[in-house]
Amino acid sequence: MKDKLLKKFHELRKHPFSVFILFGFVSLLIPLFAPVIGVTIVDALAKTLIYYVVALGFSLLIGYAGLASLGTAAFVGIGTFSLYTGMQVFNLPFIVSIALAIAIAIVVGSIFGFVSLRIEGMYLAIVTLGLSEIAVELFKNFPRFTGGVSGQTFVGISLFGLRLSNTAVWILIIAFVVLAMILTYNLINSPTGRAMLAIKNSESAAQAMGISVIKYRLTAFVVSTVYAVIGGVLYMSYVKFSIGTHWSLAISLNILAAVVVGGSKSIWGVLIGTFIIFGLDLAVFKSIPFLMQSQYANVSFIISGILIIVVMMYFPNGIIGLINKLIYKIKAKRLAKNSKVEV
Amino acid sequence: MNIFKKYKQTLYVRNFAKLKRKQFYYQEIGNERKLNLVNDKLEKMSSEMVLLEQNKELERANRIEEIKLKLNEDLKDDVKERFELELKVEEDRQRFMKDDNAHLMLTNLSMQFGGLKAVNRLSFTVKKGEIFGLIGPNGAGKTTVFNCITQFYKPTEGGLYYRDRLHKNHALIDYQTHDVIDLGIVRTFQNVELVWELSVLDNLLVGAHSIYSSGFFTQLLHLPRLKKEEEIIKKKAIEVLTKLKILQYKDVSPWGLPYGILKRIELARTLMTNPSLIILDEPAAGLNETETKELAKLIIEIRNEFDLTIFLVEHDMGLVMDICDQICAISFGQLLAIGTPTEIQKNKAVQEAYLGGE
Numbered sequence: 001m002k003d004k005l006l007k008k009f010h011e012l013r014k015h016p017f018s019v020f021i022l023f024g025f026v027s028l029l030i031p032l033f034a035p036v037i038g039v040t041i042v043d044a045l046a047k048t049l050i051y052y053v054v055a056l057g058f059s060l061l062i063g064y065a066g067l068a069s070l071g072t073a074a075f076v077g078i079g080t081f082s083l084y085t086g087m088q089v090f091n092l093p094f095i096v097s098i099a100l101a102i103a104i105a106i107v108v109g110s111i112f113g114f115v116s117l118r119i120e121g122m123y124l125a126i127v128t129l130g131l132s133e134i135a136v137e138l139f140k141n142f143p144r145f146t147g148g149v150s151g152q153t154f155v156g157i158s159l160f161g162l163r164l165s166n167t168a169v170w171i172l173i174i175a176f177v178v179l180a181m182i183l184t185y186n187l188i189n190s191p192t193g194r195a196m197l198a199i200k201n202s203e204s205a206a207q208a209m210g211i212s213v214i215k216y217r218l219t220a221f222v223v224s225t226v227y228a229v230i231g232g233v234l235y236m237s238y239v240k241f242s243i244g245t246h247w248s249l250a251i252s253l254n255i256l257a258a259v260v261v262g263g264s265k266s267i268w269g270v271l272i273g274t275f276i277i278f279g280l281d282l283a284v285f286k287s288i289p290f291l292m293q294s295q296y297a298n299v300s301f302i303i304s305g306i307l308i309i310v311v312m313m314y315f316p317n318g319i320i321g322l323i324n325k326l327i328y329k330i331k332a333k334r335l336a337k338n339s340k341v342e343v
Numbered sequence: 344m345n346i347f348k349k350y351k352q353t354l355y356v357r358n359f360a361k362l363k364r365k366q367f368y369y370q371e372i373g374n375e376r377k378l379n380l381v382n383d384k385l386e387k388m389s390s391e392m393v394l395l396e397q398n399k400e401l402e403r404a405n406r407i408e409e410i411k412l413k414l415n416e417d418l419k420d421d422v423k424e425r426f427e428l429e430l431k432v433e434e435d436r437q438r439f440m441k442d443d444n445a446h447l448m449l450t451n452l453s454m455q456f457g458g459l460k461a462v463n464r465l466s467f468t469v470k471k472g473e474i475f476g477l478i479g480p481n482g483a484g485k486t487t488v489f490n491c492i493t494q495f496y497k498p499t500e501g502g503l504y505y506r507d508r509l510h511k512n513h514a515l516i517d518y519q520t521h522d523v524i525d526l527g528i529v530r531t532f533q534n535v536e537l538v539w540e541l542s543v544l545d546n547l548l549v550g551a552h553s554i555y556s557s558g559f560f561t562q563l564l565h566l567p568r569l570k571k572e573e574e575i576i577k578k579k580a581i582e583v584l585t586k587l588k589i590l591q592y593k594d595v596s597p598w599g600l601p602y603g604i605l606k607r608i609e610l611a612r613t614l615m616t617n618p619s620l621i622i623l624d625e626p627a628a629g630l631n632e633t634e635t636k637e638l639a640k641l642i643i644e645i646r647n648e649f650d651l652t653i654f655l656v657e658h659d660m661g662l663v664m665d666i667c668d669q670i671c672a673i674s675f676g677q678l679l680a681i682g683t684p685t686e687i688q689k690n691k692a693v694q695e696a697y698l699g700g701e
Contacts, residue, residue: 183563190562190569191548191555198538198549205536208493210524210553210616219559265540 017182020267024178031167042170043238044282049173050234052274053180055258056267057227060184062256063264064193065220066200067116068125070252074132075225077139077247078104079232084154084242085145094157101229109225113218129249139244151243154236169237176234180227181267187223188265196220254278257304261311263318272319277304352395352517359388360525364556371575407433432502435466439504440512446471446652447492447620452501454487454676461487463676464501469620469669474646474653476667478660478687480696484676485656486533489624492654493530494520508619524553527619531612533628535605537597543608544593547580548573550612576615583611586648587641603634610641614649623655627662635659639666664688672696 012018027049034042054076061067082104086097115127139146146152157164164172187193195216198206203213236242254277262273281300315322362385369378410426418426428451435450447469454462461484469475477485490496492503494515503515507526515523529550537546554576557569584590587607592600597608606626613621626642627635639662646653657663663670664684672679672687674696680687687693 186563186565190565191552191557192559192562194538194541194545194549195552197540198552201538201540202532202536204495205532207495207520208524208530208532209550209612210521211549212519212521 016185020178020181020185023181024174027174027177028171031170041283044279046166046170046173046238047235047282048274048279049177050231050238051255051258051278052271053177053234054228054231055255055262055270055274056180056184057224057231058255059259059264059267059270060187060196060227061220061224062259064188064196064200065217066196067217067220068121068256069112069116069128069221069224070125070249070256071112071128071132071135072224072228072255073247073249073251074135075105075108075228076232076235076251077135077242077244078108079229080236080242080247081139081146081152081232081244082229083157083233083236084152087157088155089145094159098230098233101233102226105225105229106222109222110218112225113221116217116221117214129252132252133248136244136248139247146242146244149243149245151241151246154240154242156240157237164237166238169234173234173238176230180230184267192216192219254304257308261304261308261318263320266318266320269318269320276307276319280304353519353522355388355392355395356518356522356525359385359392360522360553361556362388363525364554367554368556368572368575372571403433428500436502436504439468439506442468444470446506447654448502448504449488449492450502450504452488452491452498452503454484454491454496455499461676462491462498462673465673465676465678466501467671467678467681469652469654472646472650472652473668474642474655474666476663476670477654477656477673478658478663478670479673479679482675483673485673486624487676488673489530489622489656492622493528494518494523505620524616524618527617528622529613529616529618529620530622531609531624531626533624535602535609537605537608537612539596539598541596542594543589543597544577544580544584546597546608547583547612547615548576551576551580551615554616580611580615583614586645587611602629603631603637606630606638607641610645614645617649618651620652620654623653623657625656625658627657627659635662638662642666 030045031042054072058069058072061069079101082101083097086092086100087094092100112128112131115131116124119127140149142148155163157169195206195211196219198209198211199213199216207213232242258273258277259270260273261276262271263269281304285300285303311318317324362381366378366381366385369381407430410429414423414426414430432450435448439445439448439450445468448467450466452462452465453460465484465488477488479485487496491498492515497516505513505515505526505528507513513526515526515528518526538549541549555572557566557572560566561569581590581593584593587610589604589607589611592604592608597605600608610623610626623642627638630638642653642655643666645651655663655667667684669681670684670687671681672690672693679692679696680690682690
């Protein structure tokens with residue numbers, strides 16, 4: 001009986017999802033430490049985890065499909081405002097509002113995706129940047145849904161008639177983070193993920209193997225947009241305030257930086273990258289009194305800029321590439337040691 | 344209206360291919376009930392396609408009548424030429440339909456890039472089960488011919504006809520690049536195009552992409568259906584790898600492997616979809632002499648084992664002369680000669696093209 005249980009436990013431990021779920025459980029405990037570490041830090045961590053969901057979607061786009069987009073922030077903005085519109089303007093339940101947000105994401109993602117069929121690389125980045133700036137202008141000009149230039153406050157989400165506190169929203173965020181990790185893992189280990197890699201590698205070879213470029217580019221864009229919009233929904237639920245002008249180039253670039261610094265093809269790498277780019281800024285630099293003086297307000301940008309340069313120059317696979325290398329070296333050393341003992 | 348008709352046809356082809364995938368899957372897991380359902384649908388669809396084909400045939404006959412009538416009138420030279428070409432293509436097509444041995448036919452194929460005619464009125468027929476070689480000096484348009492067959496380029500003139508394993512005739516020009524593999528035509532590339540981030544086994548799974556039948560949500564949620572399918576296809580990949588004697592590389596990245604092995608991996612990848620015609624673009628480029636000899640042996644072996652037709656472009660004359668049943672020599676996009684290796688070797692025009700005239 002005990003053996004059987006132990007065997008089952010080992011099987012579960014080896015299952016790829018167990019690490020994600022463990023990560024979820026550990027992060028659930030963080031609000032318990034709020035009195036010790038301060039509410040600001042918990043808020044910063046929540047924001048970082050929200051951006052992590054967005055960055056995961058973006059890593060699918062840039063790391064797998066090889067499409068550079070600078071429109072991510074606009075999608076997050078769309079997410080925030082569609083949650084507000086759904087819940088406060090039309091008085092829809094939370095679940096329906098999320099469905100509405102996803103529907104909008106699919107439409108907007110397909111529009112951006114169709115652009116990607118014609119152009120590639122840097123040019124695609126510029127066009128998506130243009131589209132996202134259009135979105136920002138639209139945010140400014142529809143005050144009924146977006147609050148215009150002064151931004152929109154949100155009363156908070158309620159599930160089954162109960163208004164959720166920030167701790168409850170934290171649980172929701174963790175649930176979505178774990179779900180996003182699992183779905184990303186599934187997608188990159190399926191024919192779809194491989195097809196995206198094949199297209200990134202060589203479009204003509206992919207077509208010769210029966211991979212439709214249109215289909216998979218659109219899929220990549222739509223999936224990444226849905227992730228971003230979900231990120232927006234979580235942001236609105238937690239922060240309860242969103243302003244149109246916030247969702248422009250700076251956030252898009254930060255997400256790009258997070259994915260690139262961490263390692264664009266690794267779920268854990270993106271987590272590390274998000275914590276470096278967003279977490280350091282929100283949790284460390286913005287909470288040290290000395291650095292909060294106005295003349296040092298932008299110090300985090302300098303540090304993340306230097307980090308990007310260093311990582312790009314010396315570790316093109318991102319920080320996760322470096323970590324993998326170290327692990328490999330340690331394992332090789334241990335193996336060599338063991339074989340010596342046997343000899 | 345015309346666009347709509349064309350779209351309807353591609354839709355038919357795609358749905359047919361989808362059903363074929365399902366048929367393969369249910370056959371492999373042995374689900375009788377579902378298999379019968381799929382078979383019924385396939386039959387229904389085939390009869391519908393026959394109807395569609397008949398309609399097209401009628402239209403074509405009308406068009407030919409029209410052209411014949413118009414030819415009697417006084418016409419400008421270039422219009423007349425175009426009409427005559429259309430008649431010729433149609434004649435060749437009729438011949439292709441009657442010829443049981445033919446597998447792939449090019450008739451009066453032309454490909455023009457701006458002012459440059461890369462391929463000019465090229466016609467030849469590849470027979471079932473043979474190894475057909477296409478040779479020519481640099482810049483003769485060999486790769487352009489390949490790209491026309493696999494629909495990377497849409498030929499500017501002429502016809503391209505192909506008969507699949509089910510003895511159905513297809514005009515390849517009607518298909519899109521990524522639909523061609525469903526007909527059983529697979530190609531390799533001059534400079535090996537593998538996905539370097541994936542292991543060799545995963546590369547073979549990419550090659551099998553067109554036989555996966557699971558949809559997007561099955562993949563997103565990793566439902567049992569996908570797992571079963573992956574198992575089936577992985578088993579097949581391992582079989583193919585064993586046959587090509589590269590099983591030991593299955594879990595490593597192809598990055599940094601010797602060129603001969605990479606060529607073998609690419610060949611293995613083409614075998615994943617049960618093709619009937621494999622198009623090899625310079626298979627021996629970058630290989631040394633022993634590797635080339637091994638490759639020649641391998642090509643003949645897989646031809647016999649998998650019942651394939653092989654169509655290759657090659658610069659290495661030794662390889663071409665050794666393994667090809669039929670050779671076609673072209674120069675500046677124009678046909679020089681077709682024949683057996685010995686005939687080609689003796690041909691004056693070919694010698695001149697390669698060595699220069701007097």
